[in-house]
Amino acid sequence: MMGETQTTQSRKLINLFPLLTFSGPDGEKTWPKKYPYCGGVFQSPIDFHNDILQYDSTLLPLELEGYNVSSTDQFMLTNNGHSVRMSLLPTMHIRNLPFQYTAAQLHLHWGNRNRPEGSEHTISGRHFAAELHIVHYNSDKYPDVTTAIDKSDGLAVLAVLIEAGPLNPSYEKIFNHFQNVKYKDQVALVPGFDIQELLPDRLDEYYRYEGSLTTPPCYPSVLWTVFRHPVKVSQEQLLALETALYCTQANDPTPLEMVNNFRHVQEFDERLVSLTDTNGEANAVLHLASFTPIYQTILHPSGGMFIISNLQTGKLKHKEMK
Numbered sequence: 606m607m608g609e610t611q612t613t614q615s616r617k618l619i620n621l622f623p624l625l626t627f628s629g630p631d632g633e634k635t636w637p638k639k640y641p642y643c644g645g646v647f648q649s650p651i652d653f654h655n656d657i658l659q660y661d662s663t664l665l666p667l668e669l670e671g672y673n674v675s676s677t678d679q680f681m682l683t684n685n686g687h688s689v690r691m692s693l694l695p696t697m698h699i700r701n702l703p704f705q706y707t708a709a710q711l712h713l714h715w716g717n718r719n720r721p722e723g724s725e726h727t728i729s730g731r732h733f734a735a736e737l738h739i740v741h742y743n744s745d746k747y748p749d750v751t752t753a754i755d756k757s758d759g760l761a762v763l764a765v766l767i768e769a770g771p772l773n774p775s776y777e778k779i780f781n782h783f784q785n786v787k788y789k790d791q792v793a794l795v796p797g798f799d800i801q802e803l804l805p806d807r808l809d810e811y812y813r814y815e816g817s818l819t820t821p822p823c824y825p826s827v828l829w830t831v832f833r834h835p836v837k838v839s840q841e842q843l844l845a846l847e848t849a850l851y852c853t854q855a856n857d858p859t860p861l862e863m864v865n866n867f868r869h870v871q872e873f874d875e876r877l878v879s880l881t882d883t884n885g886e887a888n889a890v891l892h893l894a895s896f897t898p899i900y901q902t903i904l905h906p907s908g909g910m911f912i913i914s915n916l917q918t919g920k921l922k923h924k925e926m927k
Contacts, residue, residue, distance in 0.1 A: 633868055633869065636821050636823065639821070640821040640822045640823055642817065642822055642823040642824055642825065643821055643822070643823035645823070645825065646825070646872075646874045647815065647816055647817060647825045647874055647876065648816060648817045648823060648825070648871035648872070648874075649725070649726075649816030649817045649818070649819050649827060649829060649868075649871060650725035650726040650727070650816070650819055650868060650869075650870050650871065651726065651814065651816065651870055651871060651873055651876075651878075652726070652727045652728070652729070652730060652870045652873075653726065653727070653728045653729070653812050653831070653878060654728075654729045654730070655729075657873060657876070657877065657878050658812075658878050658879075658880045659877055659878070659879060659880065660879075660880050660881075660882040661813070661879035661880065661881070661882060662882040664811075664813060664879055664880075664881045664882070665701040665809075666701065666808050666809035666881075667699060667700075667701055667763075667808045667809075667811075667830065668699070668700040668701045669697075669698070669699060669700075669801055669808070670697070670698040670699075670700060671694065671696040671697040671698055671708075672697055672708075672799060672800045672801040673799040673800075673801065674694055674696075674697070674797030674798060674799070674800065675797050676796045676797050676798065677796075677797065678694060678796075678797035679794040679795060679796060679797060680692055680693065680694075680794070680795040680796075680797065681792060681793075681794060681795075682779065682782050682785075682786055682792065682793045682794070682795050683786060683790075683791070683792050684786040684787070684788060684789050684790065684791050684792075684850060684851075684863075685789070685790075686789040686790075686852050686853075686863075687820065687852065687863070687866055688712040688713055688714065688863070688866055689712065689713060689779075689783065689786055689850060689863075690710050690711070690712040691710060691711050691712070691779060691795060692709070692710050693708035693709060693710055693711060693739070693800065694708065694797075695707055695708070697741075697800065698741075698744070699741055699761060699763070702761055702828065703758070703828075704743045704744075704745040704746065704758065705743075705744055705745050706741035706742060706743055706744065706760075706761040707741055707742055707744035708739065708740070708741050708800075709740045709741060709742055709750040710739075710740050710750075711737060711738060711739045711740065711800070711803075712737075712738055712740075713735055713736065713737055713738075713846065714735060714736045714738070714819075714866050714867040714868075715734065715735040715736075715843070715846050715847055715864070715865075715866065715867070716732075716734065716735070716847065716864065716865055716867065717847050717862075717864035717865055718844060718847045718848055718864075721734045721735075721769070721843055721847060722734065723735050723736070723847075723865065723866070723867045724736040724766050724767070724867065725764075725819050725867045725868055725870075726764060726766065726831050726870070727870055728766075728833075733766040733767055733768050733835055734767050734768050734769055734838075734843050735767040735838075735843065735846060736764055736765065736766055736767060736867070737764070737765040737767060737803060737836075738762050738763070738764055738765075738819075739762065739763040739764075739765075739800070739803075740760060740762050741760065741761045741762070741763075742754070742759060742760055742761075743756070743758055743759050743760070743761070746758065746759075747759060753826070754818075754824060754826060755822070755824045755826060756826055757825065757826055758826070758828075759824075759826040759827075760818075760826050760827045760828065761827070761828040761829075761830065762827050762828070762829055762830070763804070763830050763832070764829060764830065764831040764832065765803060765804055765805065765832055765835070765836050766831070766832065766835040766836070767835060767836055767837070767838055767843075768835045768836075768837055768838075769837065769838070769839070769840050769843060770837025770838065770839065771837060771839060772838070772839040772841070772842065773836065773837060773838040773839065773842060775798070775799075775802035775803055776803065776836075776838050776842060777842065778795065778796075778798050779795060780838075780842050780845050780846065782795055783845055783846075783849040783850060784849065786850070787849060787850060787851060787855070788851050788853065788854050788855040788857075788860075789851065789852060789853055789854045790854060791855070803836070804832065804836070805832045805833075805834040805835070805836055806834075807832070807833075807834055807883075808832075809881055809883055810832065810833045810834060810881055810883055811830050811831060811832045811833055811880075811881055812829070812830070812831040812833065812878050812879070812880055813828070813829065813830055813831075813878070813879040813880075813881075814829050814876055814877070814878045814879065815827070815828055815829070815876070816829050816871075816876075819867075819868040820868070833880075833881075847864060848862070850862075850863040851863055
């Protein structure tokens, strides 16, 4: 069973984020007024296209540990008002990254029934139907995700692009609980299963870049791994995702459908995206860019700052300065 510590941590994480609006008069264009990072540099999501990609033969296939969770354990599924979020177990880890990262939660982004183009990241301008994010925190340096969330090396997120296809039994293990979390703050328990089944088969083919949370406060704290190959779910499953959930509570007289909860692609800001070199193409230059060194300082609300620099070398490095 999920321990008390994980439940408490999940509730704290919910409280970090307000009820979000992605469109309309209070939509994402207004976020920077209250959350300055949302108007800053190195924001996510981005579009992946050839001009920004560089093969990197040092990138390794991801190693996932503890992802196959027994059905005797349970995940907590919550409607938090802007997505459906499922808490994960602290025994789940990613290796082959600069630090060990421990799983915290997963959630989804999607469009609507008339325009099912709700992925956040795009490939050559193409949106996918939806996108899954599996959020991990740097457990080598920080005790929990709430501590790590605003640190420059705090988070690592796995992103899975989703498109229409045959019914996906693994995603159904989450989707068939939507009726129990139809309204904001409703919670359901999901029996454990192998979370790796939600990912593409090829864990060695992905884009890697450094960016931000895609919702306020938009901290530039995320090491992104976006898998190149999409996962398929059925049209019926997509329709359930696009129609089953509400941003409002059950007793709200004006229910608001939870749709279009994706952030649009952001400015690239001279970043470089690494691409895994699975075909020995590291010597094939996709794009040779001449970067001017950029040293960007981002003030941190606590009084510290992020220093993001050294783009000329093709490596994005940043560290937190107090």
